Amino acid sequence: MTVGSLLQVDKLTAGFGLTPVLFDVDLELQPGELVAVIGANGAGKSTLLGALSGLVRLERGSVHFGDRRISGLRPEMIVASGLVHVPQGRRLFSTMTVQRNLLLGAYRRRDGRVQQDLQRILQYFPALADKLDRDAGTLSGGEQQMVAIGRGLMARPRLLMIDEPSLGLAPKVVDRVMEIVKTINQDGTAVLLVEQDVVLALEIANRGYVLENGRIAMSGAAADLRRDPAVRKAYLGV
Amino acid sequence: MSQFTQQIILGLLLGGIYVAVALGFSLVWGILNIVNLAHGALVIVGAYITWLLFDRLHVDPFLSLPVDALALFVLGYALQRGVINRVIRAPLLFTFLLTFGINLVIVSLVLLIFTADFRSVTPSYSGNGLHLGSVTIPYIRLGGLAVALLLAGILWAILNRTRIGAAILAVGADRDAAQLVGIDLRHIYALTFAIGAAFAGVAGGIISTSQSITPTAGDPYTLQSFAVVILGGLGRVSATVVGGLAFGLIEVLGQSAPGLGSGYAGAIAFVVLVIVLVVRPRGLLGRLA
Ligand SMILES: Nc1ncnc2c1ncn2[C@@H]1O[C@H](COP(=O)(O)OP(=O)(O)OP(=O)(O)O)[C@@H](O)[C@H]1O
Numbered sequence A: 001m002t003v004g005s006l007l008q009v010d011k012l013t014a015g016f017g018l019t020p021v022l023f024d025v026d027l028e029l030q031p032g033e034l035v036a037v038i039g040a041n042g043a044g045k046s047t048l049l050g051a052l053s054g055l056v057r058l059e060r061g062s063v064h065f066g067d068r069r070i071s072g073l074r075p076e077m078i079v080a081s082g083l084v085h086v087p088q089g090r091r092l093f094s095t096m097t098v099q100r101n102l103l104l105g106a107y108r109r110r111d112g113r114v115q116q117d118l119q120r121i122l123q124y125f126p127a128l129a130d131k132l133d134r135d136a137g138t139l140s141g142g143e144q145q146m147v148a149i150g151r152g153l154m155a156r157p158r159l160l161m162i163d164e165p166s167l168g169l170a171p172k173v174v175d176r177v178m179e180i181v182k183t184i185n186q187d188g189t190a191v192l193l194v195e196q197d198v199v200l201a202l203e204i205a206n207r208g209y210v211l212e213n214g215r216i217a218m219s220g221a222a223a224d225l226r227r228d229p230a231v232r233k234a235y236l237g238v
Numbered sequence B: 001m002s003q004f005t006q007q008i009i010l011g012l013l014l015g016g017i018y019v020a021v022a023l024g025f026s027l028v029w030g031i032l033n034i035v036n037l038a039h040g041a042l043v044i045v046g047a048y049i050t051w052l053l054f055d056r057l058h059v060d061p062f063l064s065l066p067v068d069a070l071a072l073f074v075l076g077y078a079l080q081r082g083v084i085n086r087v088i089r090a091p092l093l094f095t096f097l098l099t100f101g102i103n104l105v106i107v108s109l110v111l112l113i114f115t116a117d118f119r120s121v122t123p124s125y126s127g128n129g130l131h132l133g134s135v136t137i138p139y140i141r142l143g144g145l146a147v148a149l150l151l152a153g154i155l156w157a158i159l160n161r162t163r164i165g166a167a168i169l170a171v172g173a174d175r176d177a178a179q180l181v182g183i184d185l186r187h188i189y190a191l192t193f194a195i196g197a198a199f200a201g202v203a204g205g206i207i208s209t210s211q212s213i214t215p216t217a218g219d220p221y222t223l224q225s226f227a228v229v230i231l232g233g234l235g236r237v238s239a240t241v242v243g244g245l246a247f248g249l250i251e252v253l254g255q256s257a258p259g260l261g262s263g264y265a266g267a268i269a270f271v272v273l274v275i276v277l278v279v280r281p282r283g284l285l286g287r288l289a
């Protein structure tokens, strides 16, 4: 295990049925890093996040988070350890208010600073401040994505995993969301970002992994991946 | 007072019982996606607890309702955690078979313990009532309606004002997303079923004051709860209240229609049910999908 890693994934094989979706995935992330995972539709990116957060059963391999082995733990225990997953498609509780959604993010917390954190998180998303009493399902796509990220932050994660935050959003809104993701990272939370928008993802990330058919095909500094001919051809269309 | 007003009052009083019975059934269906065929058995266990406390210790039936709630809560939690959680993601047919089986087991146990004799709970005030013109409204029925509305208020408050309620609704809405905020599914499943059972127990306590009870007397209430949920809609406490009261009204008004008698009560109600299913499948107040 690499010294000082926040997240260390070794030879992870996982899937849903008889044949795995992910094969021998190795991945590592340092405290404070912003790491991107890119790959085509169906490559297994969401399955990877699901395996890390305990929703998808591992067949082989191990996941260490901080100094603990978390593979095999139930999802709520993984959340409690500080590894938090913002799922693809937002998955808000749409008939509940924005405030209730955010507070549910802090479901496992027993400290008394939840209300204080709610105010702190609203500073990332000023647009939500006057929509706290609205049902989450009535918000725009961009606002819903902000609630989803905010709900994740309410758990006080050490590592926030965000799955395709740009999905279905207008380009301007995408830029705004990416900016927020970057700010969250600069404020000290490590981020594992799964993103279809490869240009944007590699722009804000420190490092990246390319997932192809369930295997890590390439990894390296984001700047190097951006220049890599194979990446450019496959994901940037140039 | 006119005949019609009388019928309305009687219908609402009967509806109160349906509300009480259906609240827990609707909660379990809406959140856990289980159509609990053992619901009527849980109701009748509550009825027997009230009868036992009344018969042996002369406890007023309304005072024994908290005991019904507590006992059924514990039974419900254990049932869900021990048995039903094992098939929670299985196809509907499995939960049907399982809860049907649980119903048989509970009814048989009740039969062993209490025999098939008719039992009734008759406190000193059971014949008294409120006189409004020509009608008398039995205090017991009025108390039943009040308790039913109180139960609805309590359930609404739990779901909409507490952290646990938020977790219950979250699990009902999206199990994966609920897990990702750190909710322990097995605990919330068991808790939801326990609350549903506790409400069934209280409903049983109320029922014991207005009809005689036998081990199988709870069975019709499963079907009636089902009808109330179809009528009112799933996913809202207010829908169950409206559905229950409407079902009571339809039953009473229907059997007083010219040419029909009390024998048609059930049939009329279910005809209305089928019409609702055809015309408005999500019920009077139910949420879409
Ligand atoms: N719940 C599931 N049950 C069975 N198979 C699944 C399930 N979820 C995903 N898969 C399969 O696993 C493979 C990888 O899917 P995954 O969602 O991880 O891809 P992805 O890289 O996130 O794609 P996208 O960019 O479309 O989100 C696909 O073949 C998909 O059909």
Ligand SMILES: [Mg+2]
Pocket: A045, A046, A047, A088, A163, A164
């Ligand atoms: Mg995906």
